[in-house]
Structure formats: C-alpha cells, structure tokens
Amino acid sequence: MKKFYNRLKFNHTLFYHQCQQWLGATLPCVLCDAPATARNQLQDGLCAHCVATLPWYTSTRCPQCALPTVAGTLCGICLQHAPAFDRTLAPFRYAYPLNRLLHQFKYHQQLALGNLLANSLLTQLTTLAATERPQIMMAMPMHLxxxxxxxxxxxxxxxxxxxxxxxxxxxxxxxIRVLDTPTQAGMDMKTRTRNLRGAFATHKPWQGQHVMIVDDVMTTGASMHAVARVLKQAGATRVTALVLARTLKSDDP
Structure with missing residues (x-):
C-alpha cells in the first residue's frame, strides 16, 4: 500500500495541513459558536470577537513573580521573600474568557484547545534573548x-x-510529585507552602542548568516555588516559570 501511494507521489504531510486549514475555516468558535474567522495559529479556533476579549496581560509587572508593578521592577514581596524561581512569563491574566477555555481543556478533555493555548505560550519565548533561553523544560509535576x-x-x-x-x-x-496533597483552592501563600512541603522530588543532577517549568495558572506561586527549590537544591542555576495566566487581585471573583 505504501509503495502504491509513493507511485502516486501522494504528499501525506501536505494533505494533513490542508485538512487542518479546512477544519479551522469551517468549525465554529470554541467560545461562542460563531464562525471562527481567525486564520493565524495563535487565534486558531476563535472568532475575531473572542480573540479581542482575551485577557492579554500587557501591563508592567514584576519580572520574578509577574504581579503588577509601576515600572516593571521587582515587587516588595519578591524583594523581602524571593521565590526560588527567577522569572515568570505569562501571556494572560486569569480572567474570562480564558478561564472558560482552561476549564474545557482541563476538565472536559478538549485536548484540541491545547494547540491554541500552547501557541500563546510560544509568544512569550520570542521576548527572550538568546542568553536567557532555557536549556531544558519540564511540566509542572502531577501526582499519579x-x-x-x-x-x-x-x-x-x-x-x-x-x-x-x-x-x-x-x-x-x-x-516528580511524591505527595498527593489536597487541593489548594482557597489557601493563602503560607498554607500552600506548608501544604507542599516535601511534595516534589528529583533524582536527577541539574548542575548548571537553566530549567523552564510549564503550567497553566500561577495563583500564589507556591507550587512553582516548591518545584524550583527542589531543582536548585539539585544544582539548577536558574528556573523560569512559563504559565498561561497569572491570577491578579483585580481579577478575583
């Protein structure tokens, strides 16, 4: 069968991309069911109106924890109690309608949304200089x-x-996450930090590595701090957090 297709000079890759383009032009917006008229990869699956309503995080912020600051300098919290991670990149604030997209992705297994969400993360990497680019990346560990x-x-x-x-x-x-800790919703930073004590472990040497940790939302930064601390104890020199959204007080319900 493969030889038959080869004789036809059938381009499977081209056909796959053509199918993707056709589906992107015909499927409705994942948020409002209107025609998804957007055409670039970042906006794939959304109509123009919903793209415009996404809560893009454009204000100046603390480079370490991504909380808003007037001049984009380190915030008071990071100056007094610096987290173990060194930088946070986040394209969005955690607000509507992004929270709806994430809910569909995480709890209703709409994995197709992963492409749209990942593309927004990629926009953050373009802001990094070559010397700031991580050498290796990992996902926020989840207990089995x-x-x-x-x-x-x-x-x-x-x-x-x-x-x-x-x-x-x-x-x-x-x-890896070795402790299946209770859900942290509603906990403050101190309680979350205490809850996560000993929750993560690594058996790999990370000497001299700049590691990037990918997650969906940073609320207090406790989980990111706990993982980064473990990695730095194992020799990592720098840890960058790459998250879809940062929870801000102004966006709290």
Whole structure:
C-alpha cells in the first residue's frame, strides 16, 4: 500500500495541513459558536470577537513573580521573600474568557484547545534573548493519582507542544510529585507552602542548568516555588516559570 501511494507521489504531510486549514475555516468558535474567522495559529479556533476579549496581560509587572508593578521592577514581596524561581512569563491574566477555555481543556478533555493555548505560550519565548533561553523544560509535576483521575497531565500536554515548536529539550520524568496533597483552592501563600512541603522530588543532577517549568495558572506561586527549590537544591542555576495566566487581585471573583 505504501509503495502504491509513493507511485502516486501522494504528499501525506501536505494533505494533513490542508485538512487542518479546512477544519479551522469551517468549525465554529470554541467560545461562542460563531464562525471562527481567525486564520493565524495563535487565534486558531476563535472568532475575531473572542480573540479581542482575551485577557492579554500587557501591563508592567514584576519580572520574578509577574504581579503588577509601576515600572516593571521587582515587587516588595519578591524583594523581602524571593521565590526560588527567577522569572515568570505569562501571556494572560486569569480572567474570562480564558478561564472558560482552561476549564474545557482541563476538565472536559478538549485536548484540541491545547494547540491554541500552547501557541500563546510560544509568544512569550520570542521576548527572550538568546542568553536567557532555557536549556531544558519540564511540566509542572502531577501526582499519579491525579493523572489517573483526570486522564492526562494538562501541563505536560502544553509542554509537549511548546517543545515541538521551540526546540527546547523536554524532560518528562526529571521531577516528580511524591505527595498527593489536597487541593489548594482557597489557601493563602503560607498554607500552600506548608501544604507542599516535601511534595516534589528529583533524582536527577541539574548542575548548571537553566530549567523552564510549564503550567497553566500561577495563583500564589507556591507550587512553582516548591518545584524550583527542589531543582536548585539539585544544582539548577536558574528556573523560569512559563504559565498561561497569572491570577491578579483585580481579577478575583
């Protein structure tokens, strides 16, 4: 069969991309069901109106934790109690309608949204100078019980697509979650930090590595801090957080 197609000079890759373009032009917007008229990869699956309503995070912010600051300098929290991670990149604020997209992706297994979400993460990497580019990336570790319950690790799905389009090496098992901690919704920073004590572990040497950790939302930064701390104890020199959205007080319900 393969020889038959080769004789026809059938271009499978071209056919696949043509099918993707056709579907993108015919399927409705994933948010409002209107025709998804957008054509570039970043906006794939959304109509022009919903693209315009996405909560893009454009204001100046603390480079370390991504909370708003007047001049884009380090915030008071990071100056007094610096987290273990060194930088946070986030294309969105955690607000409507992004929260709806994430909910569909994480809890209703609409994995097709992963492409749209990952493309927004890629826009953040273009802001990095060559000397700031991480050498390796990993997804926020999820406990095996949660993976079985949900069916997949949403952060890993995003990291795979970022890896595919950025060329940054992806480490899947370099850090694991060893404790299945309770959900952290509603907890403050101190409680979350205490809740995550000993939750992550690594058996890999990270000497001299600049590691990027991919996740969906940063609320207090406690999980990111806990992972970054483990990696730095294992020798990592720098940890960059790449998240889809940063929760801000102004966006709290």
């Amino acid at each position: 019980n949660r993976v079985k319950e949900r069916g997949f690790n949403h952060a890993l799905e995003l990291a795979k697509q970022v890896h595919q389009h950025s060329g940054i090496a992806l480490d899947i098992e370099g850090c």
